[in-house]
Amino acid sequence: MLINRRPRRNRQSAAIRDMVQETHLSVSDLILPLFVMEGQNARSEVASMPGIHRLSTDLLLDEIQECMDLGVRAFDLFPNLPESKKDKYATESYNPDGLYLQTVRAVRDRFPDAVIMTDVAMDPYSSDGHDGIVENGKILNDPTLEVLGKMALAQAQAGASIVGPSDMMDGRVGYIRQVLDEGGFHDVAIMAYTAKYASAFYGPFRDALDSAPKFGDKKTYQMNPANSREALIEAQLDFAEGADFLMVKPALAYLDIIKLLNDNYDLPIAAYNVSGEYAMIKAAAQNGWLDGERAMLEALMSIKRAGAKVILTYFAKEVANIL
Ligand code: PBG
Numbered sequence: 001m002l003i004n005r006r007p008r009r010n011r012q013s014a015a016i017r018d019m020v021q022e023t024h025l026s027v028s029d030l031i032l033p034l035f036v037m038e039g040q041n042a043r044s045e046v047a048s049m050p051g052i053h054r055l056s057t058d059l060l061l062d063e064i065q066e067c068m069d070l071g072v073r074a075f076d077l078f079p080n081l082p083e084s085k086k087d088k089y090a091t092e093s094y095n096p097d098g099l100y101l102q103t104v105r106a107v108r109d110r111f112p113d114a115v116i117m118t119d120v121a122m123d124p125y126s127s128d129g130h131d132g133i134v135e136n137g138k139i140l141n142d143p144t145l146e147v148l149g150k151m152a153l154a155q156a157q158a159g160a161s162i163v164g165p166s167d168m169m170d171g172r173v174g175y176i177r178q179v180l181d182e183g184g185f186h187d188v189a190i191m192a193y194t195a196k197y198a199s200a201f202y203g204p205f206r207d208a209l210d211s212a213p214k215f216g217d218k219k220t221y222q223m224n225p226a227n228s229r230e231a232l233i234e235a236q237l238d239f240a241e242g243a244d245f246l247m248v249k250p251a252l253a254y255l256d257i258i259k260l261l262n263d264n265y266d267l268p269i270a271a272y273n274v275s276g277e278y279a280m281i282k283a284a285a286q287n288g289w290l291d292g293e294r295a296m297l298e299a300l301m302s303i304k305r306a307g308a309k310v311i312l313t314y315f316a317k318e319v320a321n322i323l
Contacts, residue, residue: 034060
């Protein structure tokens with residue numbers, strides 16, 4: 001047979017395959033999201049996320065130590081709060097003596113070199129379970145910015161390296177940038193949740209934090225999964241407002257959006273491999289329906305291949321154990 005081009009030649013041994021491999025996963029790309037809860041020596045597994053636990057601060061510090069030893073050096077923290085700490089204005093979010101900010105300080109004290117990302121959004125602290133202030137069933141944009149500004153500033157004061165506004169209010173990146181700069185926190189970066197879609201894949205996360213909206217949905221602020229041009233508008237705004245990273249969320253059903261932003265912007269693109277994406281792979285693996293480890297690595301590789309430089313993933317520790 002005369003076949004001029006034989007792509008299989010470059011696949012014939014592991015050494016050749018490794019040599020021509022275009023994309024690589026590396027532990028330094030990964031950010032591990034962690035859930036903190038009240039108490040001491042307390043842990044509770046998230047039912048819909050096998051292997052992922054809410055941890056009290058002391059155990060969270062131990063977990064971070066283990067991850068640091070494996071080379072994972074970036075963490076994104078989220079609080080699980082009892083209903084009694086929630087109110088309409090998320091005031092607990094900037095209480096310096098509250099669980100979250102105390103934990104951020106504890107992590108910063110013990111791990112001066114860690115990248116600590118904090119989440120800027122009202123939902124874990126909101127009695128309405130929404131990311132903004134609710135009035136007559138509407139989510140108010142501009143008054144919410146003031147809460148987000150206070151929250152971001154308090155997080156910077158507690159030692160955050162990167163603040164991550166995950167709320168999708170208009171104008172929040174610029175507003176937070178200004179508040180941080182006025183507070184002297186020029187070095188605190190903003191990872192904007194740029195293209196955050198109103199997704200079914202956040203379900204397990206809302207279980208983890210007991211943060212599901214008490215009424216309605218998040219479609220007036222999170223994006224319609226049908227849209228990609230709109231992601232460019234969001235990216236344009238976040239870039240202009242001073243974001244240091246542009247994030248796409250979720251990741252796997254939005255690989256085209258990751259590529260779109262990576263093709264059009266020179267900032268590092270991040271992708272959030274969300275709770276539901278984690279749960280799908282874990283559930284199938286637990287049933288013996290697929291090889292969980294291979295599926296995990298393939299999924300993460302596809303996110304990198306699409307153009308994400310940084311991946312937020314609940315798999316970070318597991319990956320670090322393999323790589
Ligand atoms: C909300 C927020 C959500 C996630 C991170 N921040 C869920 C939501 O918008 O309801 C989801 C993360 C995940 O599913 O892993 N500010």
